[in-house]
Amino acid sequence: MEQKKLTCICCPLGCQIIVELENGEVISVSGNTCKRGEDYAGKEVIAPTRIVTSTVKVIGGSAPTVSVKTKADISKNKIFDCIRALKEVEVQAPIKIGDIILSNVVDTGVDIVATKGVEVI
Amino acid sequence: MRTCDIVIIGGGPAGLAAAISAKENGIDDVLILERDKELGGILNQCIHNGFGLHTFKEELTGPEYASRFIAKTEELKIPYKLQTMVLDITADKIVTAMNKEEGLFQIQAKAVILAMGCRERSRGALNIPGYRPAGVYSAGTAQRLVNMEGFLPGREVVILGSGDIGLIMARRMTLEGAKVKVVAELMPYSGGLKRNIVQCLDDFGIPLKLSYTVVDIKGRERVEGITLAQVDGANKPIPGTEEFYSCDTLLLSVGLIPENELSRGMGVEISPITNGPVVNESLETNIEGVFACGNVLHVHDLVDYVSEEAKAAGKNAAAYVKHISKKEGTIIQVVPNDGVRYTVPSTICVVNMSEELIVRFRVGAVYRNAFISVYYDNERVIHRKRLVMAPGEMEEVKLKKEQLEQYPDIQKIMFQIEEK
Numbered sequence: 001m002e003q004k005k006l007t008c009i010c011c012p013l014g015c016q017i018i019v020e021l022e023n024g025e026v027i028s029v030s031g032n033t034c035k036r037g038e039d040y041a042g043k044e045v046i047a048p049t050r051i052v053t054s055t056v057k058v059i060g061g062s063a064p065t066v067s068v069k070t071k072a073d074i075s076k077n078k079i080f081d082c083i084r085a086l087k088e089v090e091v092q093a094p095i096k097i098g099d100i101i102l103s104n105v106v107d108t109g110v111d112i113v114a115t116k117g118v119e120v121i
Numbered sequence: 122m123r124t125c126d127i128v129i130i131g132g133g134p135a136g137l138a139a140a141i142s143a144k145e146n147g148i149d150d151v152l153i154l155e156r157d158k159e160l161g162g163i164l165n166q167c168i169h170n171g172f173g174l175h176t177f178k179e180e181l182t183g184p185e186y187a188s189r190f191i192a193k194t195e196e197l198k199i200p201y202k203l204q205t206m207v208l209d210i211t212a213d214k215i216v217t218a219m220n221k222e223e224g225l226f227q228i229q230a231k232a233v234i235l236a237m238g239c240r241e242r243s244r245g246a247l248n249i250p251g252y253r254p255a256g257v258y259s260a261g262t263a264q265r266l267v268n269m270e271g272f273l274p275g276r277e278v279v280i281l282g283s284g285d286i287g288l289i290m291a292r293r294m295t296l297e298g299a300k301v302k303v304v305a306e307l308m309p310y311s312g313g314l315k316r317n318i319v320q321c322l323d324d325f326g327i328p329l330k331l332s333y334t335v336v337d338i339k340g341r342e343r344v345e346g347i348t349l350a351q352v353d354g355a356n357k358p359i360p361g362t363e364e365f366y367s368c369d370t371l372l373l374s375v376g377l378i379p380e381n382e383l384s385r386g387m388g389v390e391i392s393p394i395t396n397g398p399v400v401n402e403s404l405e406t407n408i409e410g411v412f413a414c415g416n417v418l419h420v421h422d423l424v425d426y427v428s429e430e431a432k433a434a435g436k437n438a439a440a441y442v443k444h445i446s447k448k449e450g451t452i453i454q455v456v457p458n459d460g461v462r463y464t465v466p467s468t469i470c471v472v473n474m475s476e477e478l479i480v481r482f483r484v485g486a487v488y489r490n491a492f493i494s495v496y497y498d499n500e501r502v503i504h505r506k507r508l509v510m511a512p513g514e515m516e517e518v519k520l521k522k523e524q525l526e527q528y529p530d531i532q533k534i535m536f537q538i539e540e541k
Contacts, residue, residue: 007323009316013489013509033508050320051170053182054296055268065271067168067184076324083296097188115168116184 001027004045010036017041049073052082053115056101061093061118068101069115074108081106093120126150126442127435128216128230130207130383133162134424135415135431136236137190142435143234144197148442152228153194153201154218160194160201161187162238164424166265169289171316175425186424210387212408232410232438235384235398236431239416241286242376251338254345260286260374264293273297275370279347280304281335283311283318284513285422287374292321294372301325302366305333305349307356310487312376312513314422335371336363344369377420384413394463395419401452402466402474403437404430412438419465419481422515426481433475448472453534460484460491460538462512469534471525478520480536484510488538493518496535497528510538 001022008015013033019041020028026045029038043049051073055065074082082105089102095118102112126148129136132155143151159165164172167183174180177189194201205220214230241259258266258274264286266272278299280287283306291301304322309332311318322329330349336358337348351362379397381389390399390407397418398406405412414434415427441447450472455464464482488510495503495518503518510516518536525531 007315007319009319011315011509014315014318050324051180052296053168053170055168055271057271063269065269067182067268069168069170069182079296097185115182116165116188 006041006044008032008037008040010034010040019045021045048076050076050079052079054083054086056086056112057090058095058118059090059092060120061095062121063118066091066095066101066118067115068112070105070108071111071113074105074110078106078108082108082112086112093118122215122227122229124229124231125152126230127152127232127234127438128214128228129153129234129236130210130216131155131162131236131238131415131417132157132160132201132203133236133238133415134164134187134190134427135238135417135434136162136234137187137194138428138431139234139236139412139414139435139438140199140201141190141193141197142432143439144199144435146436146439148439151199153199154205154207154216155201155203156206158204160191160203163261166261166268167289168268169293172424175423176428183424190428207383210383212388214410231442232412234431234434234438235381235389235406235411235413235417236415236434237380237383237417239377239379239420241373242378244373247373247375249335249338251347252341254338254340254343256340256344256370257338258370258372260284260290260372263290263370263372267293267297273299275299275344275368277302277368278370278372279335279349279366279368280372280374282306282374282376283313283329283331284374284376285313285317287372288313288317288321290372290374291327292325295325295327299370301327302368303327303349304329305335306331307334307352308332310511310513314513334358338371339365344371347371377416379417379420381417384417387411389413392463392467394457395465397465399467400465402469402478403441404434404466405437405441410438410441412441419463422513426515426517429479430481451529451532453531455480456533456535457482458535458537460486460488461536464536469520469525471522474520474522474525476522478522479517480520481515481517482536483512483515484538485512487511492539492541494537494539495520496537497525498531498533500528504539 017031053069164183164187172186207218209217336350339346346367350358398413412434414431
């Protein structure tokens with residue numbers, strides 16, 4: 001049996017939650033105060049995901065960079081691969097908010113989209 | 122002299138929401154004055170997500186949140202001037218501003234909405250000993266450099282202060298290839314949201330040292346390292362607890378100060394606790410027709426509440442311009458007591474309040490299983506249990522006009538935290 005400890009992020013209480021796992025499945029959650037903590041801990045220990053935000057270089061735009069995000073959350077262990085992939089990207093202005101900057105980033109099936117518009121200079 | 126019904130100082134989240142609300146409440150002659158080259162304010166550099174959960178029921182990045190309000194401003198054809206610096210406002214609402222196209226100009230406003238936001242507390246305000254080398258940045262400056270200008274300000278970083286911007290920058294610098302060695306916090310608790318501590322520090326194994334501060338900065342030209350020490354109950358460094366960290370950059374995330382030079386200049390009364398204007402139920406300052414909202418009024422944690430507050434300010438300013446006569450009535454003092462540091466608003470005139478009024482406040486320490494109590498004079502009318510309250514998380518209580526009308530003679534409404 002495996003035990004994982006984590007801090008709940010659902011509210012300022014920040015419960016220290018202990019999750020017991022067996023063969024990759026949650027068998028018990030303790031230390032939480034409410035149902036939200038139980039749900040959060042279950043997901044967080046099995047398959048933690050995050051929205052990743054960063055910037056990429058812009059060519060010929062009114063700003064040197066444009067802010068971007070993963071359109072959906074991706075696996076937490078792919079965060080650094082995702083950031084590395086974005087370092088290689090340069091986009092030509094103009095850019096509209098929501099434009100796809102990079103498709104299927106590091107084979108996550110998730111696109112990188114612009115979160116801001118950039119005009120041509 | 123040029124005239125304008127409502128001049129809004131600042132085109133960030135507060136200014137935009139106030140302008141939209143004023144327009145939607147029937148005032149066409151609204152003007153936003155913004156000193157930056159684009160609308161949106163600080164949201165433009167906050168590229169992380171988590172904005173708008175309350176307003177839009179989805180998690181947006183800062184620029185996306187701003188874009189919704191900018192789009193609405195454009196749709197409503199609300200005029201704005203960019204790269205325009207307001208220099209002075211008089212008590213009779215003459216706004217003096219300047220920009221490249223028009224030079225110096227003046228506008229006589231019927232109403233003014235103060236929405237200038239806040240700025241970061243700097244090293245000078247902290248009295249950190251040591252040299253004055255390059256490499257000491259406020260967290261927000263570093264955020265602007267990384268997210269908007271495309272520069273990484275350093276490779277090895279120590280962060281003082283665990284406010285949200287500091288936590289967000291710990292993650293951002295890490296993702297961009299810097300090594301964030303430690304985040305030190307003077308207080309025994311973090312001023313940041315729990316979610317940010319987990320997702321910005323724990324996710325990357327960055328240690329958070331509570332009750333620690335910087336006691337020395339080493340380096341003459343560039344930061345070479347900093348010394349942390351533990352502090353006692355009176356926030357004094359404890360000899361013998363010093364730890365040296367080599368680094369080339371120190372980020373400061375040590376609090377925000379509402380930017381009220383213009384407000385002070387025109388004679389607006391400022392609260393020594395919030396450093397923002399003292400306002401009544403209409404978010405109106407001691408000067409009639411001058412309203413305040415957002416971080417210039419008091420520093421918020423969530424932009425959603427800034428937008429909500431600004432919407433109320435815009436509506437109230439519109440009512441003022443339309444000469445919807447303010448009724449005379451008893452002015453009730455809203456008084457913060459045990460555990461409550463301040464309230465916004467500071468006074469309530471029941472006849473002028475909306476059906477429901479949100480009173481926002483902060484507590485002075487971390488409380489678990491305590492109660493928010495509201496007294497109308499000596500009678501306790503609200504007694505609400507909260508599992509946890511912390512100075513870093515703003516609290517709110519909604520007061521109902523209907524209920525207040527049943528207490529026509531009260532002089533004060535007192536907010537306090539009670540153990541039971």
